[in-house]
Ligand code: B12
């Protein structure tokens with residue numbers, strides 16, 4: 001929360017000594033409040049006042065760092081309730097749960113699945129980032145499980161789910177260096193739990209039987225001096241989980257109460273009760289609304305394709321739409337006989353089309369004019385992807401010097417542009433491509449085959 | 457600080473729109489809080505889920521869906537009855553793909569007859585969707601509106617280009633409900649609602665489609681447009697945005713690669729049918745969380761999942 005000038009003034013020594021470069025403490029305070037001066041400019045602030053200030057100016061929601069190295073992630077740090085107000089900053093992370101009561105076969109299968117689902121979408125890596133290791137009563141099996149995951153070559157952050165502090169202590173020895181999340185503190189065990197994590201400042205998951213109890217528990221943990229927390233809004237019902245997740249975020253951001261200014265962890269696996277599609281529905285719900293860690297039973301492409309895509313959408317910065325640079329991109333090593341394909345500079349469209357051309361293995365020049373960063377139909381409807389602008393780009397980009405082929409493939413959705421482009425681009429033949437990128441590889445292979453036979 | 461629930465009261469409220477006639481009629485809207493925020497106030501009528509069928513055999517649909525409907529899909533009446541009896545949706549969306557001038561180009565009269573026989577065959581309300589050719593839809597809806605007079609159907613949709621004809625047919629000449637479709641932009645949604653009301657269509661007879669995309673395909677714009685429309689309707693009490701929202705999720709999600717690609721095409725992706733359901737479920741959940749009061753789906757498993765989710769959240 002922003003501090004008012006008067007609040008800051010109350011913390012200054014009120015000496016009006018001008019050492020800060022301002023005539024009075026009050027004038028200085030006003031500048032600091034407006035963000036035009038730094039509080040460090042006053043050499044006379046007391047330690048206590050500085051601490052109060054940093055407390056008061058800290059963001060409403062804490063940013064936690066979990067994991068190590070390639071698997072280090074930030075959680076929380078959000079400042080708005082709706083993405084259009086500014087942007088959401090730290091995307092939610094997905095965790096797959098493994099437990100000591102699962103047999104080897106099941107554990108191996110899940111580990112394999114986590115390894116298998118790992119791909120690039122619009123230039124970003126899509127994968128499960130956290131493995132949640134749940135203690136269900138058999139300590140030896142639990143320790144074995146942790147060792148197994150450690151040696152599995154999975155690149156993940158760890159979350160230890162264990163309320164037994166004695167077992168947890170041993171388990172922590174194995175993965176402490178990985179900066180794991182520890183879960184969970186309850187009103188019964190929180191003192192021992194805090195003892196275990198405090199020195200290393202590990203993120204500690206907190207759970208309680210109601211929102212009010214959770215609030216009290218966080219306050220108790222604060223008193224012990226630990227402020228790296230992740231809150232479980234509850235998992236006894238969908239309604240409870242949703243209500244509490246929204247409340248926690250709102251109490252932090254709207255009411256400015258830092259007791260709830262922490263990321264959340266949602267055990268969607270428990271709420272969905274082994275119903276895969278309910279798990280997908282709930283994971284979507286909490287991706288849109290305020291989940292920070294979403295725990296699921298397993299991962300496969302059925303779950304990943306919608307969930308990672310949705311997350312990527314929700315966490316793009318609305319002020320910086322994803323665009324690519326307008327220019328001619330060579331794909332599959334095109335040469336002087338390769339045809340030209342045109343699309344827009346919307347990053348999503350570019351990555352989809354480039355990916356499909358690669359899949360077709362046909363060498364192509366991919367021409368991307370400035371289309372305002374819009375999708376094909378949006379750009380066309382906005383007047384930014386028309387016959388003359390495409391024709392001009394082809395002329396100015398010099399692609400005509402790179403290839404002797406005079407065929408230009410356009411998206412099927414803007415088939416109407418054919419005549420217009422040909423009028424503006426003498427000597428070229430416009431070929432209408434497919435509507436969806438899906439069918440592009442087949443289309444391109446057949447097209448290429450025709451080109452070759454025509455030549456021969 | 458002491459613990460206190462954060463409660464947000466709004467002046468604005470979404471209008472209540474009834475679709476259908478008789479016992480199975482449904483009501484959309486009526487809430488004065490953000491979606492599922494029962495801790496703030498009145499959540500109104502629970503969101504409704506409909507299933508899409510076509511006036512023609514669904515040639516372009518993916519194999520798993522064709523298999524599901526293969527015995528009934530040649531006849532829209534059989535198809536509608538099958539859906540009503542086996543899946544119990546809140547409503548059925550009959551889409552006139554066969555009216556497309558670039559396709560079968562069925563006449564408005566013929567479509568009117570089909571619509572009437574479907575309306576007579578089922579008890580659940582009907583949502584009538586056109587072929588997305590603005591000119592043709594205007595003519596189509598005129599005939600269909602007259603043919604299903606008395607059934608209180610919702611027509612999808614009036615757009616900027618044809619709102620006069622569609623509004624006059626479905627909202628004035630016959631007492632149906634008018635869908636107002638705009639392209640992912642709060643101001644466009646507002647403008648079309650204003651144009652329709654100026655034409656004489658009453659606010660309580662309009663349902664908005666504010667645009668849709670599958671998750672991953674520009675969905676960020678859909679999400680923020682819905683948030684902004686709902687916040688304006690509640691917070692600023694903007695009457696021109698207080699219509700319920702219907703989102704035809706299935707029109708989008710079954711066309712994207714995740715749902716269309718066969719297992720032979722992308723073996724590592726696994727079961728095609730499950731992928732299609734997952735895209736539909738994820739998108740439907742997201743738009744419901746954004747403020748949609750009704751969604752249209754294709755797969756019965758998606759319908760079942762969404763019904764469960766809604767009853768759990770109620
Ligand atoms: C998100 C969105 C927006 C966003 C912009 C997002 C962006 N960066 O483009 C915003 C909200 C800004 C927007 C604005 C507008 N939009 Co808009 N928008 C959409 C929406 C919902 C999704 C678009 C999207 O991201 N598609 C995904 C990308 C990947 O698709 P794509 O680029 O077409 O690529 C696919 C194919 O074309 C093909 N392909 C691509 N390149 C190539 C190349 C070749 C050679 C081949 C063969 C194939 C191929 O492969 C891809 C995958 O299959 C669509 C509706 C929908 N569900 O599609 C409407 C839509 C595109 N918008 C529309 C309109 C009208 C507009 C506006 C003009 C509205 C207005 N009057 O202001 C404005 C224009 C912008 C402006 N004036 O500022 C209309 C277009 C109608 C039409 N048929 O012409 C649509 C269809 C909505 C509708 N049903 O009315 N929009």
Ligand code: SF4
Pocket residue numbers: 012013014015016017018019020021022023024025026028041042043044045
């Ligand atoms: S340096 Fe500090 S004490 Fe001196 S005038 Fe500035 S604010 Fe006041």
